[in-house]
Amino acid sequence: MMYNPQKIEQKWQKIWEKEKLVEAVDFSKKSKFYALVEFPYPSGEGLHVGHAFTFTLMDIFARKKRMEGKNVLYPMGWDAFGLPTENYALKTGIHPKVVTQESTDRFKEQMKRLAFDYNWNREVNTTDPNYYKWTQWIFEKLFKHGLAYKKEMDINWCPSCKIGLANEEVVDGRCERCGTKATKKKLSQWLLKITAYADRLADELDLVDFPESVIASQRSWIGRSEGIEISFPLSETERVIPVFTTRPDTLFGTSFFVLAPEHPQLKELIKPEHKKEVEKYIKEAKEKMELERIAETREKTGVFTGSYILNPLSGEKIPIFVADFVVMTYGTGAIMGVPGHDQRDWEFAKKHNLEIREVISGGNIKKEAYPGEGKLVNSGKYNGLFFQEAKEKIYEDLKEKGLARKRIEYSIRDWIFSRQHYWGEPIPMIFCQNCAQKGITFWDTEEGKNFKSLFKISEGLAGWFPVPENQLPVELPEVEKYEPTGTGKSPLAAIKDFVKTKCPFCGSEALRETDTMPNWAGSSWYFLRYCDPKNDHSLADYKKLQYWMPVDIYLGGAEHTTLHLLYSRFWHKFLNDIGVAPGKEPYLKRKTHGLVLGENGHKMSKSRGNVITPEDVKDLGMDALRIYLMFLGPYNGTFPWSTTGIKGVRRFLERFWGWALSQIERKNKESEKEIKILVNRLIKEVGEDIDNFKFNTAVAKLMKFLNEVKGKRISKNDLVNVLKVLAPFAPYITEELWEKLREEFSIHKQSWPEYDSELIKEEKIILIIQINGKVRDKIGVEAGISEKKAKETALSSLKIQKRIKGEKIKKIIFVPEKLINIVL
């Protein structure tokens, strides 16, 4: 009988649909396992083999866990808010809701064809009002707890998409999506105080099993830096200007002082004779900023203000400059210039002929700044101290004078949460002009007064009220035009019925917020919703969350290590703080998957025309596709697609099919011992490979096994075990052969076979005989051979005798079960 994968696929897909295989059962006594793979954005083009790669990895892993008897939660859903859908709607006039429905239907059908065995009864969709009701609910909680605030600010703006961008969405100064150069625009934006969780987001990475690279990326994104704030007294007034430094030990090396062009105290320090020059510089710096001053040459420009500041310990008079290499967004917007021990300061000093003073010995400061360690010199009473010690001492002395305090700086910024688009969750807030004028905030209302906020409430929120919870969700209204207005307002602003509402506090006319949330919002908590996807009363039942959470293994893309992963950890920690989600961390273990490139080695994209979809290889069969994708290489690698490669896998399945059928016909009673050993080893090794995410070598072992047993007889029992081991990889062919064996439906409800550990013990080993570490002979010997016997065997080898003739044996090294090395 010919192997006809398409026929088999159609047959079993129908049966699996009707007769459910395995469900995830809430509160089952079996031990739970939560296997999660990042849910996709259902693009109009459908699923390609890159998606298939990722999903197959987890599908095999989850199937194995089920076979091991675990109660596996293995869900799928749709991260469906987003620009492409909106853009498509813009072009065609079809409602994004309709487009999304079509796309998700298509994805789902493709996933079913690929035999991804998800718990479809737990499907979630971020664009479903019953889902985003809770996304909005979380936002309101963030607001009430002081973690959401509004701020007039310069935001990154994409002139092409006409949308505000988060810092994370600007890559090399360009819009992450369309590549247009980002500009700045002043808009009033909602921000989330992720900075309040910066320490925990960094520290609690110790609690989870994430790849080293992910931890490093997250820590560097958070960018914690511990230092002190030193106040420098101005020479002419009583006032001080603080700086942030991690190197107080270099204080005596300060030969200049720099303020950022935007520094609030700058104006009063400009002396009349420098006014023209300084104001010109500030103006230029501002313009430069708009043209991205980062990308420009890093020449250390700057001008003298005419004013001086005093070294807080030595009293030395220090000139104050303004320079744009100092930025207002980090530290205090002012620095102490220590050219001897900071490269940027060194360059600035060179350019402006300022003194470069050595205060830490060990480098050659004539050539370059020395940022390393050493003893203090030229530092008065601190001379001779090691820099670490000096840090402490100087800090103590400054603190005594009230001129220093410990300070931690982060490079992470608060999360800009407003988007000026239609296809996103409406931010559920109402602005009341009447209350705003009276300075009334949510926390002045009856509800607000009784509300215990976990964090300090930001100012400037007068007149802003969350939509009462019983009115959630704030549904997206129908609109005629999806175009962003380009004025900085979302298309929702044009819908009067939507915008006009009543103030929940005073009842007078009020306006709804018309911005929507970024597409990171819905994905920041979806893993919780899978645990209880249809709950109307809460985002998920706490008991169910306690049962299923945390996610045991989370597979996702490298592009999400600093954004999605950080945002969702932040939300989870917050939800834990307010008692609606258990556990400090949502994900126990994170794995980063690789990428399948087009056949030409470039990233698959419609515009490059190198996209391969499952449909393109349907003749070869989905089992072949699954196995081929696993066989490409390690799960985290990047590989070009190869059509000849997948044909090789198809040949393997073809041979397997033929071999298995002939075994079924023959009805062998017993396998030879040698075959039994091979089967038992296969069970062990493939099982371990799956556990270790080594799917490529698991496939290699299956292929090797077939090569070794081809043409040989195997008992039914052994064949059954081989099928079970192959089943997670190739669900269709194994189900079909299972049926031919007249076994009870379905192979996918079976448990993972056990192996006989006695049987697979090696009886014979190949003893490697080396001379001076080079392999000179290999002899088959019994396992567990003694050192004495091994030596005898080695020395009796003719090849060895020839080589050691006339030489003196210095020593012989024996490694049990492995080798013997004769040193001459």
Add this chain to the structure above:
RNA sequence: GCCGCGGUGGCGGAACUGGUUUACGCACAGCACUCAAAAUGCUGUGGACGCAAGUCCAUGUGGGUUCAAAUCCCACCCGCGGCACCA
């Protein structure tokens, strides 16, 4: 510049708790089947020299540790990813 990961045949990759380098597959070559081709099967395939048995050399480069290094250490080169006037 800093942080993380990597560099093994013509290609994707195995082997990394130090102990047979190149598993498995692709590609290629020869043979069989065929009028022929495709498909399939069998055999071969790291490099150099050799008719051969065989010998020597090979895991980015250069050193080191060790009886023994793809694996550990040092320096350097290259590639990928992240961060970056961060004070």
